[in-house]
Amino acid sequence: MVMNIIAPPKPPLSRLSSAGLPRRLAAIVYDGLLLTGVLFGASALALGLAAALLGSEALKLHNPLTGNPFFSTYLLLVCFFFYGGFWIYGGQTLGMRAWRVRVQRRDGGGIGWWQALLRFLIAGLWLVPVAYLHQVFGVSVGLSLAAGLGCLLLLLALRLPDRGSETELVLLPKS
Template structure:
């Protein structure tokens, strides 16, 4: 049983930039909730394994590469899981958008990974400006937001993964 409805020529068109940006902003809210729960789980596990004192001596999860990897995997599981199973995150569903292969096919985990990694490109300039050049936070955020808009406008994640984001014209 396919989660994607049958494809017809009048069902979707390329997604406009405004809708893609709105869906990306919308998706931050549920992802933040998922990350809070994941960090609570990681903190609880850390306290269980190290004890409260040992956990405090190691400054919790701050700067821990295992925790950074865990957060990365949770974010990928959130986006990748939605893209692979139905082509829509909560934000995409709200804005009537879908990620798919050209022609309407469902994307696989490899496409999702490539799309996710390319989608992170907008973070690199802002983090570099902040971490390497010690620029003010507001400047790093402004650069990151400009890069986010440029990444979405250029459709970099779709081009890297061989996918497309379409606007659904009718409910299916």
């Protein structure tokens, strides 16, 4: 005799609500301050290495880091690994933790490096007007910053980093 044993249905997973725009912006500001400190440290490390290799007198005459594409790439990688590392291992940067926000896949699991890279690149699009409006078109610095912040708000309001990387930012319950 074969018995059909049907497992009782699992209760539905409690769906976390999506993080709102003010909370996302607050986490961005918090993480921006932390990233500034990390970039200062990374720059000091590169400058110290340049001084050790070239000598301090040569460094006083000409700073080899100014306009150096390798140095710019190094700082970009530092930024990516700052965000990507936090997103991959725990789903939260320190700013996101302070504002109870977590990044996750749509099924609730953790994200991978490719998703982190997509999020990082799409979220970084707001820097394009900041960097190039002034240099290429001669627009004032204030106006290019305003255009960049407008792009940031548009990116966040449309949730383009979430859509492009198939992730979501959720609001965690109070503990």
